[in-house]
Amino acid sequence: MLAESTAKQTNVPVTLDPSRIMQFGMGFWASKVLLTAVKLNLFTHLASGALSAKGIKEKLGLGASDRHVYDWLDALVSLGLLERKGLLDEALYSNAEDTDFFLDKNKRSYTGGILEMANNRLYKFWNDLEDGLRTGQPQNEGKGKPQGNMEFFTELYQNEERLQEFMDAMSGIQAGNFMLLVNKFDFNTYDTMLDVGGADGWLSVQVCLRHPSIQCTTYDLPPVKPLAERKIAQFSLSNRIRVAGGDFLKDELPKAGIVTMGNILHGMNEETKAQLVKKVYDLLPEGGALMAIENIIDDERRQNTFGLLMSLNMLIENGDAFDYTMADFERWTKAAGFKRTERIPLAGPTSAAVAHK
Structure with missing residues (x-):
């Protein structure tokens, strides 16, 4: 039975990719990244202008290491929710067009x-x-x-x-x-x-x-x-x-x-x-x-x-x-x-x- 199962596995089409399954299965990661940004009013702060990661840390009172703050912000960039110029210490972060419109608490269009x-x-x-x-x-x-x-x-x-x-x-x-x-x-x-x-x-x-x-x-x-x-x-x-x-x-x-x-x-x-x-x-x-x-x-x-x-x-x-x-x-x-x-x-x-x- 094990040999038969192994044989079937070797015939799996090479075009199949588990990434979509993993994206959905671990979707709570991305969800919490966004929900935390809303909770901390990140998008409202950035509506006033671009900020560095250190500037964001200071405004939001974050005590995590710089590396983990970069990870959080760059995850938002990869999700299309933030825009970024530069990298790491040189980076400036700003809102994407839709987050600026829908997630800035000072706008009538706020849906957060x-x-x-x-x-x-x-x-x-x-x-x-x-x-x-x-x-x-x-x-x-x-x-x-x-x-x-x-x-x-x-x-x-x-x-x-x-x-x-x-x-x-x-x-x-x-x-x-x-x-x-x-x-x-x-x-x-x-x-x-x-x-x-x-x-x-x-x-x-x-x-x-x-x-x-x-x-x-x-x-x-x-x-x-x-x-x-x-x-x-x-x-x-x-x-x-x-x-x-x-x-x-x-x-x-x-x-x-x-x-x-x-x-x-x-x-x-x-x-x-x-x-x-x-x-x-x-x-x-x-x-x-x-x-x-x-x-x-x-x-x-x-x-x-x-x-x-x-x-x-x-x-x-x-x-x-x-x-x-x-x-x-x-x-x-x-x-x-x-x-x-x-x-x-x-x-x-x-x-x-x-x-x-």
């Missing part, structure tokens, strides 16, 4: 909130993916607790600092998508918009900045209200964006011409998804629309890797929740009574799925 939460929360929970697949139960703060998949939110909303981190994460992961969306979709077609699960109101802010006629309501649980009011006031939009608090699954929702949801449906099981879609259909006027902004998985489930991984993240966070395809969305909205659907591609893996009444 989700990466901060990934570093502070999700990284350790993903170590228990195997348990999640075996049990179908959440692997976050609610693991092993009888309250089930919403325990995370129960704890989260009791701590304003952690709640703010979560709001920043939700805004961060969608910031680029929202900016694209308000230029691709004419919200002025509707007089009013209701953003269900609107977090800190970031989508409503983007819509109002781009579309001068529409009035918006951002709707989330009551503890989120002061965070949203602060964000909206920063843009002097308090007269156009109302902040409402409640449980969108249990309470009556305000009426609007278009209802939006950013990363909301994916956090529910299929039965609850269908119930919320029907609830929105019933409150919309004829000609109204439901818009879900999500990492819509391709119908063949082969291309949108991020969407599939996000769906596994919903297992970690909520147990029976999952991300979905456009075919899934069409099935739920058709069952509720919507007439037609369309998909608007946004940044990277994200799309806006729209159902018209």
